[in-house]
Every structure is written in C-alpha cells, then in structure tokens.
Amino acid sequence: MVAEFDLAAMEAALEQARLAEQIGEVPVGCCIYRGGELISAAYNRRESNRSALAHAELLAIEAACERLGGWRLHECDLYVTLEPCPMCTGAIINARLRRLVFGAKDPKAGCLGSVVDLTQLPFNHKPLVTGGVLEQECSELLKVFFQRLRDKKTVPPK
Numbered sequence: 001m002v003a004e005f006d007l008a009a010m011e012a013a014l015e016q017a018r019l020a021e022q023i024g025e026v027p028v029g030c031c032i033y034r035g036g037e038l039i040s041a042a043y044n045r046r047e048s049n050r051s052a053l054a055h056a057e058l059l060a061i062e063a064a065c066e067r068l069g070g071w072r073l074h075e076c077d078l079y080v081t082l083e084p085c086p087m088c089t090g091a092i093i094n095a096r097l098r099r100l101v102f103g104a105k106d107p108k109a110g111c112l113g114s115v116v117d118l119t120q121l122p123f124n125h126k127p128l129v130t131g132g133v134l135e136q137e138c139s140e141l142l143k144v145f146f147q148r149l150r151d152k153k154t155v156p157p158k
Contacts, residue, residue, distance in 0.1 A: 083110035103138025
C-alpha cells in the first residue's frame with residue numbers, strides 16, 4: 001500500500017511534468033521534500049536550456065542545495081515521475097538523498113532496476129527506493145507525449 005503523502009508528492013511531481021510538456025519538453029517532473037515540506041520542484045529543460053544536464057532531478061537537487069545551504073540532502077526525499085538515468089541516479093547518491101520515489105520505469109535508461117540498479121553497487125550511500133508510485137499516470141503522460149511527436153513527424157507536408 002502506498003502512503004498518502006507519497007501519492008500527494010508524486011501528484012506534485014506530475015504537475016511539474018505537465019509544465020514541461022506545455023513547453024515541448026519531455027514530461028518528467030521532480031519534487032524534493034524535507035519533513036513534509038516542499039523544498040524544490042523542477043521539470044526537464046534540456047531543450048529549453050540546450051543542456052544535456054537539465055534533467056528534472058538535477059535541477060531540483062541544485063535548487064534544494066541552494067535553498068538549504070549545502071550539498072548534503074540526507075534529510076530529504078526526492079519524487080520523480082520517471083526512473084532516473086545513470087547521471088541522475090549518481091547525483092541522487094552523491095547528494096545523500098534519504099529516499100527516492102519514482103513513478104514509471106524506464107526500460108531504456110533506468111538505473112534503479114530497469115537497465116541496472118546503481119544502488120546495489122558498493123557506493124558510500126544507498127537511498128531507500130520505492131518505485132511504481134502512480135506508475136500508470138506517469139507512464140501515460142510520457143506515452144501520449146511521444147505518440148504526439150511521432151504523429152507530427154508522419155504528417156505529410158502540404
């Protein structure tokens with residue numbers, strides 16, 4: 001059974017993902033909480049920022065560090081709509097986040113069990129991981145986004 005707070009926090013991450021979708025970004029959203037308080041929220045901005053580093057998780061981690069005045073986020077929990085990639089999983093480990101909750105699995109780049117599980121390697125920190133929270137909603141948002149992209153590419157020119 002999923003905790004009520006986890007559902008609410010993932011809904012907030014989904015709202016961030018919808019903001020990304022509105023500007024043509026891949027709809028991935030992320031929120032970081034400490035003791036039930038929202039510390040930071042972000043969404044993918046790779047296209048907007050023209051940066052491979054502008055993943056929702058990295059932007060949220062950077063904002064949380066700035067707000068809290070340090071790089072150790074050991075009292076914080078991160079909620080993200082898509083299973084993190086290797087870069088983001090590494091940042092989550094390095095930021096010492098207490099807990100990581102994700103929605104949809106990422107069979108192409110997910111590093112919490114889909115492709116590999118980086119938390120099973122002997123790093124100095126292992127966040128608690130919960131996957132599949134609002135998985136259907138998170139997955140559907142991504143599926144619809146990519147289907148629209150494919151549909152645009154198959155429309156013949158006028």
